[in-house]
Amino acid sequence: MAKTVQAFTYRTIVSILPLLLAPLVTADPLSAHRLEQITIKGRQTDLLGLASSASEGVIGNTEIADRPLLRTGEVLEFIPGMVVTQHSGSGKANQYFLRGFNLDHGTDFATYIDGMPMNMRSHGHGQGYTDLSFIIPEVIAQIDYQKGAYHANSGDFSAAGSARFGLQNRTSKEVELTLGQNNYQRLLAKGSSKQGKGNLMLAAELQQYDGPWSDISEDVNKLNLQARYSQALGSGQLALMLMAYDNNWNSADQIPQRAVEQGLINEFGSLDTDLGGDSSRYSVSASWYSDAWQWNVYALKAQMDLWSNFTYFLEDPINGDQFEQVDRRWVYGGELSHHWHHQLGELAVEHVVGLQLRADDIGEVGLYNTKQRARLNTVRNDAVQQGSAALFSQTSLQLNSDWNAHLGLRYDYFNVDVESNLAENSGSASDGIVSIKAGLSYQFLPNWQLYLNAGQGFHSNDARGATATLDPVTLDDIAPVDLLVRSNGAELGLRFFDYSAFNASLALWQLQVDSELLYVGDAGNNEPSRASKRYGIELAAYYWFSNNWSIDTELAITHSRFTEQSPDEGNYIDGALPVVLSMGLIYKADSPWQVSLRLRHFGKRTLDSFNLQRSGASTVVNAGYNYQFQQWQLALELLNMLDSKDSDIDYFYASRLPGEDQAGVEDRHSHPMEPRTVRFKLRYRF
Structure with a gap:
């Protein structure tokens, strides 16, 4: 296996390097000009004639x-x-929700940073x-988001949408x-700082x-380091990036409602106090872009050890149901794309053609x-080689x-090789899939534009x-998915x-998926579920009263159902969010201070396929105050200002506490919203 891995990696690198270096040699300087450095500060940006849909x-x-x-991770909540x-x-x-999906930890929403994919396959x-813990929000330059699978450069995990994080080449010097x-x-x-010809x-x-x-004490210890060098090179811009992230923590997992009602623990208590994790991510990447060519390459090493216990004593009444999940991987890849434009009669035509390897x-x-983070036995242990083009x-x-x-066209090819502790x-x-995407827009008035889009995606x-x-676990025969x-x-x-x-x-949308994913924790894999359909309406509005005042409202209403019938299950999709509302108010005074207020609400969610169990709605209000004095800035953040007692998330399943029937008890399991908390920031800018 080691020789196979090494050969596969070498073949990938050798095959991609000439393609990635080609732009430096073949880019026509007459057809490419130095890209203008544009800084996006907020939503007050005119996308008419630039965006190809209303939901990007x-x-x-x-x-x-x-x-x-x-x-x-809440930086993704900037996406309506x-x-x-x-x-x-x-x-x-984090747990992510969008367009009626409980995305779990990212299954149907693709994320990238400086061209590197952040979604981990077969994790x-x-x-x-x-x-997203390795991201430092203060050095994000911008986030480009697209909901729906209407763009040909997005592939795996992009059914609900995608987000691309760009990092700053230059940033202010400050300590906070x-x-x-x-x-x-x-x-x-x-x-x-200026270094040679670059920054x-x-x-x-x-x-x-x-x-x-x-x-428990969560005892979070997180370290992030980033170094980025950028400079003009040829007709474009070169960037080299190093990132390092390390974190370890203890966990308070979701708890059953009956344990709180019986007084065994309070709403912030834990039934297993030996849970937690250790995670790290190290990467090196390079990119070059002009208005004609763009390429990036990356290599990253990621690892995780995670200890969890969601059912307590249901499977093992003696030792408990604690389990450890382990992931050790290297990820290599890159992308090359070429952009050009020409006239076709009276039509102005632009083309983008690209290759992605991973x-x-x-x-x-x-x-x-x-038990207490010590291994008792192995459920499964695998080594996986997974490649895509x-x-x-x-x-x-x-x-x-x-x-x-x-009009977009995309072809993806996947090949996997699994070496398991069970030979069977x-x-x-391997598999391949073709995706077609298309859109039409009409600017019928100077300030109005209408869009129609359709697209195929996959996960x-x-x-x-x-x-x-x-x-x-059972050693029963199963069919591959x-x-x-x-x-x-x-x-x-x-x-x-x-x-x-x-x-x-405003967007009216619908999405059909051939098979939902169901994660099975005690088996360590994903099982297919039934086909589904979702549709909904989304509204996002931003209003500036004056140079000082601004308000925004974002509303999403979604209908989500399974489309295949099952004799033992209903057609409701567990965890789907029917309503999401976000509102914000910002006041920036002429003198150097500002106040912000933000509300986020998401509605009751069905917790079972028959809609017999529903979670409560969750609402949180956050507030912030900033005061600037010369090179100093003082900030006050009031998170969960109204001290909401709602849950961050709810599930309904069977678990077992000591003394309960061996079959366990079906109950609502919740993770509470963190209570009101105050944070003070002091920043000095050099």
């Missing part, structure tokens, strides 16, 4: 700085309709696992200290946090039964001054499920933009 946008660094964040929560410790990937904790309740401590230092940006983040839990060398993806092409046509159209679950599988299943023939799962979506949208005061978009 650009989030700038100023807007990110204006909003208090409890967790780093997105909800980011947590059901475990602070070092674990130890969940397919598409997306941990944040102190808060429950021993929250965060130290940030960042800055950039060097450095950033470092240290964070510690004990959390509000009554039975290889996941997973040395260990394992599941172990444990994609070709994509997108053509945009300006039919006249009012009408635009685009070892093997290889990959866990490689282990594509080769498995035996259940690793499809490696790739199709989705089909469409959208009708409307956008209005008035630079001086108002910016709004």
Whole structure:
């Protein structure tokens, strides 16, 4: 296996290097000009004639700085309709919700940073696992987001949408200290300087946090380091990036409602106090872009050890149900794309053609039964080699001054090889899929644009499920699952933009998925579920009363159902969010201070397929105050200002407490929203 891995990696690198270096040699300087450096500060950006749908946008660094964040992952909540929560410790990937999906940890939403994919395939904790903890929000330049699978450059995991994080080449020199309740401590230092012909940006983040839990100290110890060098090279811009992230923590997982009602623990208590994790991510990447060519290459090493216990004593009445999930991997890859434009009669035509390669060398993806973090036995242990290649092409046509159209075509090929501790679950599988995307837009008035989009997307299943023939727990025969799962979506949208005061978009959308994913924790893989259909309406509106006042409202209403009937199950999709509402108010005084207020609400969710069990709605209000004095800035953040007692997340399943019937008790299991907390920031800018 080691020789196979090495050969596969070498073949990948050798085959991609000439393609990635080609732009430096063959780019025609007459057809490419130096790209203008554009800084996006917020949503007051005119996307009429630029965006190809009503549900895509650009989030700038100023807007990110204006909003208090409890967790780093909440940067995705800048995307209208997105909800980011947590059901475990602070070092674990967040739980994401969008367009009626409980995305788990990222299964149907693709994320990238500087061209590197963040979704982890065939991960130890969940397919598409997306941990954003390694991002430092203060050095994000912008976030480009697209909901729906209407763009040819997005492939795996993009059925619900995608987000691309761009990092700053230059940043202000500053040191910031944040102190808060429950021993929250965060130290940030960042800055950039001229080095030779380019710029060097450095950033470092240290964070510690004990959390509000009554039975454990979360004991978060997070370290982030980033170094980025950029300079003009040829007709384009070159960037080299190093990132390092390390974190360890203890977890307070979701708890059963009956344990609180019986007085065994309070709402911030834990039934297993030995849970937690250790995670790290190290990467090196390079990119070069001009208006004609763009390429990037990356290599990253990621690992995770995670201890969880969701059912307590249901499977093992003696030792308990604690288990450890392990993931050790290297990921290599890159992308090359070429852009050009020409006239076809009276039509202005633009083309983008690209190649994407990725290889996941997973040395260990394992599941172990444990007690107090000590291993008792192995449920499964696998080594996985997973590679993919994609070709994509997108053509945009300006039919006249009012009408635009685009047509995209994409082909993805996947190959996996699994070596399992059970010989029957070892093997290889491969699959390919073609995706077609198209759109039409009509600017019928100077400030109004109408959009119609349709597109196919997909998500990959866990490689282990594509080769498995035996259940690793029961040893029963099982059928392998499809490696790739199709989705089909469409959208009708409307956008209005008035630079001086108002910016709004409206989208009516629908999405069909051939098979939902169901994660089975005690088996360590994903199982296919039934086909589904979702449709909904989304509204996003931003209004500037004056240079001082601004308000925004984002509303998403979704209907989600399984479309295949089952004699033993209903047609409701567990965990689907029917309503998401977000509202914000910002006042920036003429003198150097500002106040912000933000509300986020998501509605009751069905917790079972018959809709007999429903969660409560959740509402939280955050507030912030900033005061600037010369080179100093003082900030106050009030998170969960109204001290909401709602849950971050709820599930309904069977678990067993000591003394209960061996079959366990079906109950609601919840993770509470963190209580009201105050944080103070002091920043000095050099």
